[in-house]
């Protein structure tokens with residue numbers, strides 16, 4: 001560095017550490033007088049009794065006081081506890097050494113072990129790639145699930161929502177996708193889910209083999225709201241790191257609804273007005289900020305799967321509606337199918353892949369349209385057929401649909417352990433449902 005540069009650098013340095021003091025704690029927020037800081041900055045709060053500082057983030061200002069939210073549960077903060085500004089937002093460490101690890105929302109290994117050497121710091125919050133520099137999605141991705149590969153073909157770098165009511169099979173589909181994934185790296189974010197499910201997912205669904213190319217980020221439902229937000233951001237940042245290295249990454253987030261709920265908790269705590277279903281405006285500002293970060297970039301791709309819980313199977317609920325508008329496709333899981341034991345319970349007619357047209361050839365497209373046509377004809381008359389009110393011979397189209405229905409079911413249903421490559425699925429689809437000429 002040149003002497004002049006060094007001099008100007010020294011000139012701008014602040015030799016004093018900035019401290020503030022805790023004045024009060026209101027519900028989930030901690031208020032302090034000072035330090036000088038800005039929204040999003042990381043702070044350390046020093047409780048008198050504890051030897052380690054509590055990590056917190058600036059979430060707002062009120063009457064000249066700083067509003068902070070802790071990243072961990074805290075009990076020993078008292079009036080007068082010192083607050084120190086870190087001068088920067090939270091960063092986590094990413095690198096190849098992270099593969100095979102389970103980390104928390106701040107990037108630390110969950111088992112308390114040390115992170116390997118050679119990782120580089122990355123900010124948890126980043127801007128999405130420039131939309132004009134984003135390559136289009138042109139390459140199909142084999143996901144191993146017939147109903148998806150055949151009728152809702154997805155591409156590398158596509159962002160997909162998985163929508164369903166509770167217990168219809170969102171997590172199960174994610175685990176199938178992870179096991180069958182062709183990606184170089186899987187980044188799996190378990191946000192706001194039950195603690196019990198974390199171990200199930202890692203040991204049963206992912207297994208040792210799956211773990212070898214995965215990074216798992218965990219922020220369970222019992223953790224503070226801010227930590228659940230960070231979990232989603234950290235997982236996205238780690239996926240971005242691998243994308244920047246030119247790799248094809250699969251990012252799986254279970255669930256975006258819990259992320260939105262965490263942001264609602266923060267919004268309400270700092271005094272935002274509630275809108276539909278109590279969600280605050282910042283929730284709807286945060287969703288695109290999170291979801292636009294995945295997808296293609298000049299270097300590589302992040303194919304992303306986000307699960308969305310829909311209350312009472314109502315797809316127009318505000319979070320589902322907002323997410324659906326941002327993503328490039330969605331799978332709708334249907335409780336009626338699950339109740340019948342039809343798994344995966346994907347309602348093909350209500351699901352869509354917005355880029356499928358660009359990814360498949362004519363024979364594939366035609367066979368898929370044919371299958372959809374039979375299925376929709378059958379579904380429209382299903383009630384009549386079930387109560388015996390439909391008389392065979394009344395409509396040629398319905399007769400055909402009834403006849404082919406078992407074949408459609410066999411194609412759409414699939415055991416969780418079964419995997420079928422896209423090329424094979426396409427062949428089966430064209431053979432069984434193609435025009436055949």
Ligand SMILES: Nc1ncnc2c1ncn2[C@@H]1O[C@H](COP(=O)(O)OP(=O)(O)OP(=O)(O)O)[C@@H](O)[C@H]1O
Pocket residue numbers: 164165166167168169170171172173309343344345414415416
């Ligand atoms: N493909 C499948 N094959 C067989 N059973 C399934 C399948 N998918 C889901 N199930 C059954 O449904 C149950 C709930 O599935 P899962 O946990 O994946 O749902 P979820 O939508 O993630 O639920 P939640 O909203 O509670 O997170 C499973 O325990 C299993 O019994």
Ligand SMILES: [Mg+2]
Pocket residue numbers: 170171172254
């Ligand atoms: Mg689940």
